[in-house]
Amino acid sequence: MEIESAPAGAMPGIKLSSNANELLRSVDQIIEKHHGEASNLLQIMLDIQSENNWLSKQALARVSEKLSVPMTRIQHIATFYKAFSLVPKGRHKVHICVGTACHVRGATRILDTVEEATGIKPGETDLDLKFSLETVNCLGCCALGPVMEVDGKVHGKMSPVKASKALKTYE
């Protein structure tokens, strides 16, 4: 997978190359917090991901340089783990739980509905960066299945109708 920078101008709220210095400063801080140790690479990448919503090429290049870890290994990690994204994420992160408990209670239909309502598939972000859609394997709220999580808030006992209604409340 190629690591891309965000196209300028179309990404409100995302750190762009114009803010390059700010981005690099925050990356440096994160690296410092983890004592600049290469063994903490994963934790550093997780922190960058949570701060910026995604891993930009500039950020990863800085990590590679500072920790003396080859870029190929960073790319391997960035594509291996689910938590990382190499493209910017939307303002609202929608997670549909497709764990077994939710699956037998009809999670697929919730996913279908959400895909239709947002026009995106799991792993994608819509063009105006409103929603990013992901599936997760278990949120640990099995009693409330099927479950949809938006920005960390759990919506339990979903039905297709309730799911599309809930999505409409997000701006």
Add this chain to the structure above:
Amino acid sequence: MARLETPEALESFRQEILSRRDPDSPCVSICAGAGCVASGADEVIAAFEKEIEAKGLSATVSTKGTGCPGFCEQGPVVVIYPEEICYLQVQAKDVPEIVAQTIKNKQVVELLCFKDPATGKRAVKESDIPFYRSQQRTVLCNNIKIDSKRIEDYLALGGYAALAKALGQMTDLEVLEEVKKSNIRGRGGAGFPAGRKWEGSRNAKEPIKYVIVNADEGDPGAFMDRALLEGNPHSILEGLILGGYAVGAHEGYFYVRQEYPLAVKNIHLAIQQAEHYGLLGENILGSGFDFKVIVHQGAGAFVCGESTALMTSLEGKAGEPRPKYVRSNVKGLWERPSVLNNVETWANIPLIIDKGADWFTSVGTDSSKGTKIFSLVGKITNTGLVEVPMGMTLREIIYDIGGGIPNNKKFKAVQTGGPSGGCIPEHLLDLQVGFDELTKAGSMMGSGGMIVMDEDTCMVDVARYFIAFLTDESCGKCVPCREGLRQMHRILTNITKGKGKQGDIELLEELAETAVEASLCALGKSAPNPFLSTLKYFREEYEAHINDKKCPALACKELINFYIDPDRCTGCGTCRKQCPADAINGDKNLIHIIDQDKCTRCGTCFEVCPPKFSSVVKLSGDPVPDPVPEEERTIRKKIKEKG
């Protein structure tokens, strides 16, 4: 409070905490676990704090958010001490009544108590509720008594007494012997005896060793580790320190799933508190034993639950497993002896040291000792976490504790062991739960997920679902797993879509056999289990899909049709209004008709049709009857004719 320098200092500190607490003063415990928070527990906690303040009771009544007691279906759960009155599904609006009635007047609000669906009787105390009555809660029981953010709560219940006992009165070898004697088997999956694993590390030549908590709970449908990590983090930490002492490690790791942010937070806090009191760090309780703990977040890869993959990930690399020519308890993290155990295993250790191995082995079957926490989910009345002694039968767990299958449906199968486990059919319900018993039935214990399925669940689809999950989670390093599972998934998907053909089952069997034989790690080796067990017990479903293009459970979208029974339709219009595809034609007093070409088979009409009419029917394998001719569609006319 300063550092505790001796076991005696810990004991007197405990007494001091207890003396400050009046066991008879009212305390409101509200579950603040993930399930209850999702049902509004935070608002309930806030409402209690406000109401207690407003009524001027703050000085005498305390409020606390606690860990998960397990009865998630009925959350938010509120328990009022000292009477132990248990209220279920409490909402913020109920709070003023509870404070006025129960706390001030000592009266029970009957409506909020558990009502037995069979007898209609109310259960006031937690222990009277059938869900709890048959359980044996030794590891989980403290969750509801502890505010996980306060080490004092854990200490008040006897926390760190096992550590004090081990460091003060036992040698490291004695601790190991006690664990070996208890015969505790790993709660994370394979059930390897923990004591033997520890011994291997202890005896390894390399002087620097590690102990690791596997808290990368990735099994879909399992959340017992989450409940323990969030609800009682100190118990796991105490177990880990004991493990470190026994094997001679001075460094421990928590590898926690990144998807559990509250667990990560609570563990960090627990470590800080333990360090503050000298229960962690250098010279613990003046014993000369040093131990430090590091928390490491996973990044969402199921394969990292595999020991070698987890350790590779801990080293900051992509979490790919390696061949185990040398076990990781001899050569693991940074090529040093590393003991990796599951959260629940570690949480059991303080109990074993405190109460002794004999106490532990008095519970369970011959080969599986102690209790096990299961997450009982799916098509079951009482969803939640249950802790039972090993050896209890599946029937007792599902019917006595779980309350059976809701909506008068028929039980079909129970899936145990997570994605690598298998499905157990109805005729094996009297199987005793234990590591070897489940393996014999073609499934496994795994970390303890128990997903109940009713007659509406298609077993071919379940197999497809698990293979899809594992295809997605395969690290891709070895061919049988990467390519074999992908092919299995393709064939199974075809079957569920009605595109199955003769020979598919045999081909699947061949692929499964290769994956079992030739995969590098446990993920690939056990991946075909869901398929093999469903084929063993539900072969006729596979054949119906392939030969008759029929889904007997009426679940596979591509093989079913929805049809409105003209004799039962009242023309109420509920289905037509909610149909997302505008596929239903009808009007007031007109029999509704589904346009099969437009229908997306989402099932909304089937769900919304009022139960007293239940006029929408699912068909599979049978042709859809022709729609009612236009002249016969008026409902009023039909009534007149009949009259």
